[in-house]
Amino acid sequence: MKALLVNYEYCTGCHSCEVACRNELGLAAGEFGIKITEVGPYKYTEDLGLENNWEWVYVPVLTKACNLCEDRSKLGKLPSCVQACQAWCLYYGEAEDLVKKFDGKTRWSLFSK
């Protein structure tokens, strides 16, 4: 099964995936095939014993408009969001291959339908 993997530890919230996707799908203003959500910034009141006690993270979310760029894939091209992703944190492929990237250290999420 095809899926999109996000190593959201490194997402910078730059909006490139959102705009590239909208270009591909031709969506109207305010509509998205992928949209970034944001948590933080805040500092944990308890010391979590981490190098950095700040939380500030972005996670892209796929909407029902996303078709994993079926047409682009047929042409051998990367999904538009993966190609544009400035943070190099998006991956596309078979779900069972993608999960092998989980490294036990950074935060990941796998999206499919």
Place this chain on the structure above:
Amino acid sequence: MADFNEYMDTVNREAYHDGEWQWQEGDLTVTRTTHWSPPGCHMGCGVLLYTKDNTLVKVEGDPLNSVASGKLCMRCLDMPEAVNSPDRLKYPLKRDGERGENKWRRISWDEALDEIEIKVKDIKKNFGSPSIVVVHGTGRNIGWQVPYFASAAMETPNVSTFGFTGFACYLPRMIGTSAKFGDMVLADASQCHPDRYANKDWAVPGCIVIWGNEPIKSNADGFLGHWLVQCVQQGSKIISIDPRLTWWGARSAYWLPVRPGTDAVVGMALLNVIIAEDLYDHDFVEKWTYGFEALAERVADKTPEWASQYCDCDPDDLRGAARLMATSSSCAIQWGLAFEQQLAALGVTECAADLMAITGNIDNPGGNIFIRCAFLIEKRYGLGDDLIDPEVYNLKLISKTSGINESNIVSCADTDAILSAIETGEPYPIKMFWIQSSNALACPGMDAPRVYAALNSVDFVVVADPFMTPTAVAVADIVLPVAMSCERNSVRTWWTPVRSMVKVTSYYEAHSDEQIVMDVGKRLCPENWPFATDEEFATWYLLDQRSPGGTLFDKDFRQLVEQGGTEYWDWDETYYKYEKGLLRPDGQPGFNTPTGRIELWSFGYDRWGVDPLPYHLEPPESPLSTPETFKDFPLVLSGGGRSFEFFHSEHRQLPTMREFHPWPLVMINPVDAEKYGIRDQTWVWLENSRGARCKQLATITEQTKAGIVHAEHGWWFPEQEAASPNFFGTFDSNLNNLTQAFYVGQGGIGSPIKSMLCKVYPVQDGDKLPHEVVAEQGNYAQWEPGQRYPDIEEPLVTYIK
């Protein structure tokens, strides 16, 4: 972790037409090229332009171009919206009413050129060519074209940005490192290697210091910030020196939230720790530097505890950061605009340069590489200024008090000297402004109302821009429509690789920057403009530029275009050039400085009349320098931080960018919001001690520390009334109502733009708007021509060394 090799190995090269520069996909033509501007930024990423019937339909990043590997920012992805914007200027316009009425008459290019030719020749004859000032905006693709135009057509030495006091953008870091290192320096994110992160000589930086900039948003100085995100994924530790919490600070080993304007204090403390704890690179210091003992003596008492009283950083964090810098496998410093937007610009630069040097992070993999523009195509700013009669060139408007100006290390004129000449008529009056892609009122013009008054008093003003800007409406007599990046044949080297942009569409009568300066140049000084086409002009830049021997490049414009638009230079990707005799004209090992060494005690600085060792200058108004003023204006006001959506004052007319970022935002910490009664997403005034104010939308956030607010720059509202007095609302939210001219640091360099004091309070219905104040009384306070505002309070703390 992103695997660069895996990414490149799995990209389907056939699908992206490897080896081709232009092809068809269905009914679309695809062109492999690069983009610079307009609309702009400082980068030149590889793009695939999709066009149909003379229209730009879509832009994608080019995965096979090594500059950005197919990654692309939202502004470039949205380029069709800019290129096809209904707001674009289509034809040359002549003012058909009073200035500011926004009444225009369409004229032909011939009419425009006729009028410009007559006016310029008349001004040259009656007042001398230096009475013409040529202005260009930062980062636009006109850095060699417009200076050449100033010299080879206008015959004036007065080319500059305008309204931007203290050369407060990158130039201080460039001249500072030129003096101390003999070369310029960049953090090494593998960008000089065509095979990038896979290059066998490159090493991931052990530690990256992000200092005074948010590179993923600003991409300044030819450096793409996201390159460093890739480094972090490969293991680089982060030190963030920034009053704001950024993406970097939230992921850092150490975040040093410096009080704005005191970065040199941080730098001196870091030097102190590294020397006091004997963590410096003895071998490098002994072999390759000069003046270490003097440096050690200067910082011997600059302990972290001493520093914390000025910079508000935790002493333990300062100590930890210094140790990490000195003990990492390598340490790259990505520095930014905050360096020079404070008074001690050259002092901060010295600190950073000395930190690179004493830790041995000089021209090393993953450290700080020495860089020259590819193939030595661009040798220096000020192309063609030797064409100007030396007696005329000596009339260049420079500050009399600046040693740097006397040394003529800076090719551009001094903006304060220009402002003074306009206001006083001394040493000669200014009769004409040629403004190409600069929006002085909305963006660089410090004390925007004063800049408006000055420009409006100049007899003849030409503005060339893709859009009708506040500056054009307010002061232009003729407005020329400028073509966008996909509509021009052009070349650039801002470092490496050399890059071409190729014309694939056209837009009504918009002409490229190259075409405009060539057409005017041929009218005024035809002997300097022997180019039949823009392609010939570009080829001349690549190969010739009048110099015996030309450049080190060997391909013409068309060849560069047809190989996809980029070529890397092996000199830039060579490490340890100082060991290999690659830096000095005599071919000997060492550095291109008077001593042949890195000068920790700098002869260049000393000659300029600048402290040759690290120093700090306290902002003219600050909690320490003006405690009385601080009681009434209890917040430190920083500003100018970038956002993903905009490049300076550009992109405000694009619906997509305004969807993501509708209004100017001022960051306020929740503690201050509570204290001053500010609610999130409400309009607030920022006001300073001379009563100047602007309004922005409050965003309550932990991104700024309590006691510090951060406002945005460059705002205007293309959807609002253009005509006087509103001028697209450009005064109302303008942070530059609060800045000031004529306040500079040592050597005439640096300006306290990012370190002011203010108070914050809610906007009320019926409050008088800044544009109404400007219309009624000109400005918030009175000034003497050519002088800065008198101090409200004599500063207590000034020079710390």
